[in-house]
Amino acid sequence: MADYKNVAPVEGFDWEAFEKGSSTEVSLEAQEQAYAGSMNKVGDHDVVDGTVIAMNKREVVVNIGFKSDGIIPTSEFRYNPELKVGDTVEVYIENQEDKKGQLILSHKKARAAKSWDRVNEALNNDEIIKGYVKCRTKGGMIVDVFGIEAFLPGSQIDVKPIRDYDIFVGKTMEFKIVKINQEFRNVVVSHKALIEAELEQQKQEIIGKLEKGQVLEGTVKNITSYGVFVDLGGVDGLIHITDLSWGRVSNPREVVELDQKINVVILDFDNEKKRIALGLKQLTPHPWDALDSELKVGDRVQGKVVVMADYGAFVEIAPGVEGLIHVSEMSWSQHLRSAQDFMKVGDDVEAVILTLDRDERKMSLGIKQLKADPWETIEEKYPVGSKHTAKVRNFTNFGVFVEIEEGVDGLIHISDLSWTKKVKHPNEFTKVGEIIDVCVLEIDKVNRRLSLGHKQLEENPWDVFETVFTQDSIHEGTIIELLDKGAVIQLEYGVEGFATPKHLVKEDGSQAKLNEKLQFKVIEFNKDSKRIILSHSRIFEDVQRAEARAEKKAASAARKANAPRKEEAPAIQNQAASTTLGDLDALAELKAKMQKGE
16 A cells, blocks of 8 residues: 655645545646656666565565556565564565566565675675575575575584484574675585684683583583583583493493483593583492402402403403403313403303402402312223323324313323324324324323323234234335435334335336335344334345255355365265255265365
């Protein structure tokens, strides 16, 4: 509705004629001039102020003093949810009269026309402005400020971390402009900056009153893997994970949750009080102080494994009260093992208290003590000569370590593995984890070790070999290994012999080869050292030597037969001419006897 209070009356207007319903041509023109004078002089694309005269959910009606009112979509005023009838707003005249005779206005374009100047002015004057949060974006929010889309970083929304950005969408909030990029016309705003000044004042008041040992109420602001940040009313403090509970805490979320209000005690702070160390567990008595006074060494306790290490396990027998089970106290076995072989985190275990120091708040536990020590009755259960089965645990160059039962270990010396086979390393004979039959040879109760044997489970075959592999006897054998010093020969009954290189020469002068099967003569047998020395060359060499001796004897006999004698010489020569090689041997033997007789 136009405002007529400032319109001056037309001079010479005949009011009486007007009241009677008649007027002159001049008076009509005067009316038109008066009406026209009451209208604002506006043009297309002008920016003017208007008054909100009506509004609903879809439209806002604005009067700019023109012959008709303009209608603007309500959506252009989303940034200002407090808009009401009577408010003055800026409008941009797009068209004074469309085809329907309607005045077309735009509030959005009016804001945009002056927005850049207003943004710069607000930055220069450190002015607090209002903006409408339109939507979320990567890293923050988009805010409508004077019709310009400004960026609100997530870190600038509030002084505390924001977990749900969506709760701000659609809200009108106050901001400060903190940065403008004139070249790209980018604007950055902050809501956090508005409350920091007020908080800084509160923070200084709080920090000035801080004292060690002081108990304050705070709100859990942030939870990390190493601790919890607590808002003490404008100043933050940290509860380290070790100060959350007297017991072990793997995740701080097990103890507190976000936005939870808790009481904390001030443990320490730096000179400027910028870093404040807080404690939660210190508000409750130490669990060791509440430990049963009747508890003593030798008592059995129940607990849960909370931490594992190679050297042992920490068991919590009460919240904040732990004892260590060293790996040596997990089994009577002397075999070196890892604690993980016996238990894992989370296991419920029963243990015996071995040591208890209330002053130092330390306790050692054991689980092997729940079983009887097998070495107390070792002679009764494993007497010398008894036979058992054992599990191979590991090797050394000189033997095999085995376990007959948990806590009862023994050693099989390499020489006690086999009667016949030459074992260079125990892994040739057995493997780790295999079950092997053993015989107890000796008990060392002091060192908790048994001397065991495997070959003793069978009779000593060398008693039989002594009658089979007699000296100068000949046997078939296969060369199974060639060494610099000779060869290992596999004989019957699984026994092995040895021949030096000179005894491996064949009759044709060549050297015997690996895997070659030949005849061998025993030239030495030693039962105690279980040694058989063989020779292939000796077989044909003995034959050659026998033939050489026979020829030598025959030649000697022939010489004697041809020697001149007194009366019987002719007869002897004739006889020698007809003798055989066997006869010559007989004669040689007879002569030897006769010489001995002399």
